[in-house]
Amino acid sequence: MNVSVVLFTSDLRLHDHPPLRAALEGAREVVPLFVRDRAVTGAGFAAPNRLAFLADCLHDLDEGLRERGGRLVVRSGDVVAEVCRVAAEADADEVHLAADVSAYAQLREVRLRRALEAEGVRLHVHDTVTSAVDPGAVAPASSDHFAVFTPYFGHWSRWRQRDTLGAPRKVRVPDGIGSEPVPSRRGLSGLSPGLAAGGETEGRKRLAAWLRSGIAGYEDGHDDLFGDATSRLSPHLHFGTLSPVELVHRARAAGGPGAEAFVRQVAWRDFHRQVLAARPDAAAADYRTKRDRWRTERTASEDIEAWREGRTGYPVVDAAMRQLRHEGWMHNRGRLLTASFLTKTLYVDWRVGARHFLDLLVDGDMANNQLNWQWMAGTGTDSRPNRVLNPVTQAKRYDPDGAYVRRWVPELAEVAGPAVHEPWKLPGLDRAALDYPDPLVDLSEGLARFRRARERDENRAAP
Incomplete structure (x- = not known):
């Protein structure tokens, strides 16, 4: 086995990245790939603020890879077609991917597996990359997911977190794999004036500052609107520039009521992910209908x-x-x-x-x-x-x-x-x-x- 492809999605980091670690252990060369998925744009989810933050993340990821001898390969189009095309160009044996929970992500995994297997390429999907606890790891005996947070949190808290992984020291990318330019936020319109910067480097700086001077006061101050004692790490969790597993480990190491309250918020994020994984239609339909006669955009x-x-x-x-x-x-x-x-x-x-x-x-x-x-x-x-x-x-x-x-x-x-x-x-x-x-x-x-x-x-x- 000589070449593996790592498809980055909402896991745009080098630290604590199980798919990248597995690919590097099993192959001499690795293609770090990001596909600008036209389906995301077509569905209306390519909001300007997230596009700008994403551009920051991809630029930072590319820089991190170049510091290690590699680079990020960027393609645009249908994600399945582009992954298959890159795998063929690199003569790759395997593709590694982080598991995700949305209906689209689940369909993407099914399509990828079918298309890659037809070409003799294996797909490896890795858990606990975008969640601290995998959505299917804890469930009540009578259902496929927890519908109430408190019992979920009890099981979640007892789950043994995997160890965190360091960033790789060396990433070797095969020659001849073409790439589009890494996107930039320059030229994007409709951005919020106070939009924060993205990228793993920025996320790790913010995390270090938060652990040093913010987390201790989180329990008492997280609802203070003016004091703004929140971590502001949610964009980095969304784009995966920070690992939720690492956040839990480092918060628990800091200790204290503030850390416990913060870890509880990470668990809330995982709770919602396990609900959506089990009930993908809840993204648009009532999870528990009250037969509301809502006022609509036309009537209100x-x-x-x-x-x-x-x-x-x-x-x-x-x-x-x-x-x-x-x-x-x-x-x-x-x-x-x-x-x-x-x-x-x-x-x-x-x-x-x-x-x-x-x-x-x-x-x-x-x-x-x-x-x-x-x-x-x-x-x-x-x-x-x-x-x-x-x-x-x-x-x-x-x-x-x-x-x-x-x-x-x-x-x-x-x-x-x-x-x-x-x-x-x-x-x-x-x-x-x-x-x-x-x-x-x-x-x-x-x-x-x-x-x-x-x-x-x-x-x-x-x-």
Whole structure:
């Protein structure tokens, strides 16, 4: 066995990369391959922010490979056809690939295996590359997946993590394998002005800084909107520039309540991945239907546009939506609030919000995004599907002085203290001086509409 192909997908790193390690152990030469899959573009998932971050990741991966004597081979087109073409050009015996969970990824694996086997090439699919625990590793006796997080987390926590792998010292790529230029973010339009840089080098720097000075305060501070005590590692997990297995090992080595709370969030990510692996249709269909009669883009167009623009009249919701547009990222507490407001207070179909998030989020992940939206819409795995988050109460709790709102809603910058969360209550002249809209809907009216729709008047709004 002389040549192997490693197909990189959402695992754009050199550290702790089982497919690359296996390929290097079994072959004299390796072709590190990335295919710019036209099916992703055709399906509308090639959002500008993610394309820019992806370009950073591929550039960094290529540089890392060149430092080790290799290079990244980039092709465009149908992923199966391009992998087969490269395997034939390199006279490769094997192709290595990381397992993934979406319906498309599962179909891609089936197509690849069939096409490669027809050419006498073996396909090896590796687990625990994009997940800390493989989606099929833990399951209840009566089902193929856990539908509730708490019992899942109990099993997940007891699972023995594999050891992490170091980055290779040498990668030899066969001569004569043609490549397109590595993509660049230059020339891309529609990017968020505050979009972060991508790549494994950047991800590892951010991880080191987080472990050094952020993780200890995570348990107490992760919901603080202005303090922003989150790791901001989600884009690197989405593109695989950081290994979830390595994150768990290093967090547990750091120890303490903050580390435990952070590891729990990694488990939430794996939880959603095992749900989607078992129920791929949950990316677009209710996981647990409530037979909702959602307002649609046609029937609620003005409300939806105000929500997208951050002009709902509820400052904390608007601040979070503007952060999303500016950074291509949103604080997790903001994600919960804006999703609850759209689905429960405005009673708009969760798919409308999920699609908008995927248009902008640099960490726009099919499992996490869709299933978190379903969780807030009450059609997913939440054991309290009718909870409603009150944006004013939540704002006073997680942005008590209003600093987060004033950062993102400059129209309210002169409103001092917690009064910024209820500008409609300001004295007449003070209110009139603000270029800021009145609330789209009274919270009590929105709650009543939702209860009528769900026919569950006995459920009270969560604080």
